[in-house]
Amino acid sequence: MSDDLTRDPFARLRQATRARIGLGRSGAGLPTSALASFRLDAARARDAVHAPLDVAALQDELSGFDTLALASAAADRSVYLRRPDLGRKLSHESRSALREGGYDLAFVICDGLSSAAVQAHAGATLRAAHEALSDLSIAPVAIVTQGRVAVGDEIGQGLGARMVAVLIGERPGLTVADSLGIYLTHNPQPGCPDSDRNCLSNIHLSGGQTPVQAASKLAWLVREARRRGLTGTKLKEEAPSLAASEIMPLPERPKD
Known part of the structure; x- marks a missing residue:
């Protein structure tokens, strides 16, 4: 048995999970390193919820796509x-900006509960999905601030889209x-129950599914x-897994 495992019997388990296990203690509290790590991750989660979505930067990233900058009926983050x-x-203003076009699919990007997720992954996911579905008629991309999943139903209906795919920041x-x-x-329309939706979650670059993998499943x-x-x-996701050779590497994200 290695010295590390003798000193820390949880070392091997930590290699299989990101959960906080076997943190140890310092007197009646946590060791300084464990406490500092917890506080840092809690701060990142709070920032992800409260930081505003940079719509202009997202539109720049989506250059080449027609986009609509919309807002929900929640006036600000506190109300949301x-x-x-x-x-x-x-x-009301955003609703009047929709024009019916008879599309196969509409993409809606919402900040949701993590603008960080949208800023980091929505562009790459949308581009990969758009390429995989290039034979379909696709509506202008709606970018919604203070939006939740169901706002996509109203947008899909207003654009005359047969389907709507809402890309949204998940609860951090x-x-x-x-x-x-x-x-x-x-067939999106206001009042649609959640049981009529399919969900692909956990899209990120820290052990989740990558944007390319998610786009393939979508x-x-x-x-x-x-x-x-x-x-x-009634529709189960049974898409074949991408072979490693089919997963295109993404550009490295800048370090903090």
Whole structure:
């Protein structure tokens, strides 16, 4: 048995999980290093929730796409966090900006509960998905601030899209603060139940599925949903896994 395992019997388990286990103690409290790590991750999670989405930067990243900058009925972040219902519908001004076009699919990007996730991964995920679905008619990309998943239903209906895919920042945790989720809905309309959606979650570069992997699964779901005329609990995601050679490497993210 190695000296490390003799001194720390949890060392081997930590190699298999990002959970905080066997942190040890210093007197009645945590060791300084464990406490500092916890506080840093908690701060990152808070920042992910409260930091505003840089819409202009996202639009620059999506150069070449037609985009619509929209807002939910939640006037600011404080209202958004206290009134989830207002994040599920558009403001009056944004609703009037929608033009029906008879599209196969609409992409909606929402800050959700992690603008960090959207800023880091939405662009790469959207580009990969758009390329995989290039034979479909795709609506202008809607970017919604203070938005929740269900706001995509109103947008999809307003654009005349048969399906809507909402890319949204997931609730941050103490291990990952920049996890992106995708929710796909066939025949979107206000009042659509969550059971009629398919979800792809845990999209990030710290042990989750990569944007390219998520885009591949989304493309499979979109084609099956189109063929069968439904999404949700009756449509199981059974997309084949990408071979390692098919996963294109992403540019390295800048270090802090």
